[in-house]
Amino acid sequence: MSNEWTTEIKPKKKWLDVDLKGIWRYRDLYVMYIKRDIVTKYKQTILGPLWYVIQPIFTTIMYMFVFGGLAGISTDGAPQPLFYMAGIVLWGYFSESFTVSNSVFSTNANVFGKVYFPRLIVPLSGITSSLLKMLIQLVLFIIVYIYYYFTLENHSLSLNWSLLLFPFYIFLIGFHAMSWGLIISSLTTKYRDLKFLVQFGLQLFMYATPVIYPLSAAPEKYRVILELNPLTPIFEAFKYGCLGCGSLNWGGLLYSTIFLCITLFISVIVFTRVERNFMDTI
Amino acid sequence: MxxxxxxxxNVGKMYRLGRVGTGTLSHDLNRWWQTSILHHEDPYLKIGQTNDRSQKGTSDYVWALQNINFKVEQGDVVGIIGKNGAGKSTLLKLLSNITSPTTGVIRYxxxxxxLLEVGTGFHPELTGRENIYMNGSIMGMTKAEITRKLDEIVDFAGVERYIDTPTKRYSSGMTVRLGFAVAAFMEPEILVVDEVLAVGDAEFQKKAIGKMQDVSQGEGRTVLFVSHNMAAVKNLCRKGIVLENGQVSYTGTQNQAIDFYLANNFSESKTRIADSIIFKKSFIDIYSIKINNSENVESTIVSNTEYLDIEIEGETKEPFSFDLIVTFKNQSGVPLASLEEGHYKGTIENIKIGKFKISKRIHLPKYLSKGVCLLDIVLHHPNVEYYMKCLDCAILNFDGNYDGFGVPLSLSARGFAGLECE
Structure with missing residues (x-):
């Protein structure tokens, strides 16, 4: 008799309860969310998706002026535009994915308050649409890269086989962003203080990641701290793969992967707990 | 079965009152310590109290719902009625899995x-068509399913012309229509409706109610309907559940439930007609209002009663001139007939300082219909001011007229009274 019920709603669920079947059933919604993100973002703008490439161009110019020019931070022999753009493209992907995941509850309170669907759909589609944005910017990076490769003399630019790991880097960055975003988002539903911390925390975190400087330029005594940052080996490895600077640190990448497994695990637990009752606390 | x-x-849902979200860290830690480490009962569950919003409680925790036990058969249309804060919306929220219960199990x-509020997930920048897909997939439809029903949905909502226009350009009514249409055509086994019909125009309301009837009768689906509109509940539902302070206080057919709700709602705190005075001049004291010599809120008017006696006793510190209005309304609050004799005769009565007694004998129509009426009793000086307003103060149960074929006509079908002719 009881096995006839299709759904049972109970107060306490298992502490790890990811509705993978549900996520699969709602895959069309996942696609719709990605579509919505892309379509609505630049509605009523003239340049439309061009903004995707204008942003990194201007940021690169700005960084060249401030960090390369005024501060005179080394780019480890790589051409400045390429060095900064490589950092910006990856960092942009991280920060965008983080922000999307971090605002899951606050921006979707309205929808979550009315209909049930597996909430994980929203951050997953969020990191996917920022992935698409990143890919567009990557095309720009490749164009600039080709330009420098053929016009610049005596350059140290070299592609090497480790670049094949690029999809893995992207996977790591996206899910690092999502798991941190979800953990903080879940806690923010109850303790709003975190909202203020996150605003400048993300900015500070960028400086703790080798985005605008190479790890080798950091003083020896701080390098250990930078190496604790799970994003450091990824950024370094990407630059190593295409710019010929940076380093490929297998230990670092392994550390980053293990780190991700742990945070992802925690984030999913916290998230599924909070999604059950967040309407009462938000 | x-x-x-x-x-x-046995479903229950507890909320913490007051400053939700802040200052709960110590409670959270305490709760976690007690339940997870010491395996005690949740210390905050015990002190939860029943939810009576009008009374001040000693605990910060209340049961928005408690000991909810009921079953709904497939194909039933069940109306859930109750006062504001009785727990109706919480119940629907639990059922639609938006928030989880504190105790008990819900199975379906x-x-x-x-349809807690239609148009969920509508993005104002997206067009009507895009929003149909968005909204449909949020509710669990697949893309193919939506494509198959797109024409029907657009047709039902009546927004063909605007289908490729962003919904931010829609009127609020159009948005609701579109939202309702998507929900109505997703063919759920169970449809949950919460007061959405209030927004559309009359034509659409009719359409929506018709659709809901089709859904329940033709297709054998189950509908839960929450509303304050007793007429809609009566028309639409076959069963009724009355919620009161977070508990089920009555289950039965929709008519029994409505009667129970109305009777209970009035008699709960208001046993005397004069308890319903919502306004009076400060120089006036009202001792009692009586209908047929009784102060009781509820009275039964048997067949062929010729008169209804109304008597108001009180005392005034200032003289005033008044006309008495007695309005008969149906359960949805629609006025049916009224006594306002001064208006027709152009007269007004004077009251001197001191004790007074106003007595009126109303002639009732011969062919009264069977049904329930609510009364408003008002003292006013026409076009000048009100002295006393006593609204929804009495319930009259008309027995109806059994002369002739021995079956009375009903108030909801034929109105207040039958006309006579030569």
């Missing part, structure tokens, strides 16, 4: 579509 579609078993068969 196998055709039970929804089952609530099939897919639930909830």
């Amino acid at each position: 196998s055709n039970i579609a929804i089952e609530f078993e 068969k099939g897919r639930i579509a909830s």
Whole structure:
């Protein structure tokens, strides 16, 4: 008799309860969310998706002026535009994915308050649409890269086989962003203080990641701290793969992967707990 | 037994009052320590109290719902009625899995579509068509399913012309139509409706109610309907559940439930007619208002009663001139007939300082219909001011007229009274 019920709603669920079947059933919604993100973002703008490439161009110019020019931070022999753009493209992907995941509850309170669907759909589609944005910017990076490769003399630019790991880097960055975003988002539903911390925390975190400087330029005594940052080996490895600077640190990448497994695990637990009752606390 | 579609078993939901969200860290830690480490009962569950919003409680925790047990059979249309804050919306929220219960289990068969508020997930920048897909997939439809029903949905909503226009350009009514249409066509096994019909125009309301009837009768689906509109509940539902302070206080047919709700709602705190005075001049004291010599809120008017006696006793510190209005209304608050004699005769009565007694004998029509009426009793000086307003103060149960074929006509079908002719 009881096995006839299709759904049972109970107060306490298992502490790890990811509705993978549900996520699969709602895959069309996942696609719709990605579509919505892309379509609505630049509605009523003239340049439309061009903004995707204008942003990194201007940021690169700005960084060249401030960090390369005024501060005179080394780019480890790589051409400045390429060095900064490589950092910006990856960092942009991280920060965008983080922000999307971090605002899951606050921006979707309205929808979550009315209909049930597996909430994980929203951050997953969020990191996917920022992935698409990143890919567009990557095309720009490749164009600039080709330009420098053929016009610049005596350059140290070299592609090497480790670049094949690029999809893995992207996977790591996206899910690092999502798991941190979800953990903080879940806690923010109850303790709003975190909202203020996150605003400048993300900015500070960028400086703790080798985005605008190479790890080798950091003083020896701080390098250990930078190496604790799970994003450091990824950024370094990407630059190593295409710019010929940076380093490929297998230990670092392994550390980053293990780190991700742990945070992802925690984030999913916290998230599924909070999604059950967040309407009462938000 | 196998055709039970929804089952609530001992369901309860507790909320913490006051400053939700802040200052709860110590409670959280305490709760976690007690339940997870010491395996005690949740210390905050015990002190929860029943939810009576008008009374001040000693605990910060209240049960928005408690001991909810009921079953709904497949194909039933169940109206859930109750005062504001009785727990109706919480119940629907639990059922649609938006928030989880504190105790108990809810079981159901099939897919639930909830119209808690339609148009969920509508993005103002997206066009009507895009929003149909968005909204549909949020509610669990697949893309193929939506494409198959797109024409029907657009047709039902009546927004063909605007289908490729962003919904931010829609009127609020159009948005609701579109939202309702998507929900109505997703063919859920269980449809949950919460007061959405209030927004559309009359034509659309009719359409929506018709659709809901089709859904329940023709297609054998289950509908839960929450409303304050007794007429809609009466028309639409076959069963009724009355919620009161977070508990089920009555289950039965929709008519029994409505009667119970109305009777209970009035007699709960208001046993005397004069308890319903919502306004009076400060120089006036009202001792009692009597209908047929009784101060009781409820009275039965048997067949062929010729008169209705109304008597108001009180005292005034200032003289005033008044006309008495007695309005008969149906359960939805629609006025049916009224006594306002001064208006027709152009007269007004004077009251001197001191004790007074106003007595009126109303002639009732011969062919009164069978049904329930509510009364408003008002003292006013026409076009000048009100002295006393006593609204929804009495319930009259008309027995109806049994002369002739021995079957009375009903108030809801034929109105207040039958006309006579030569």
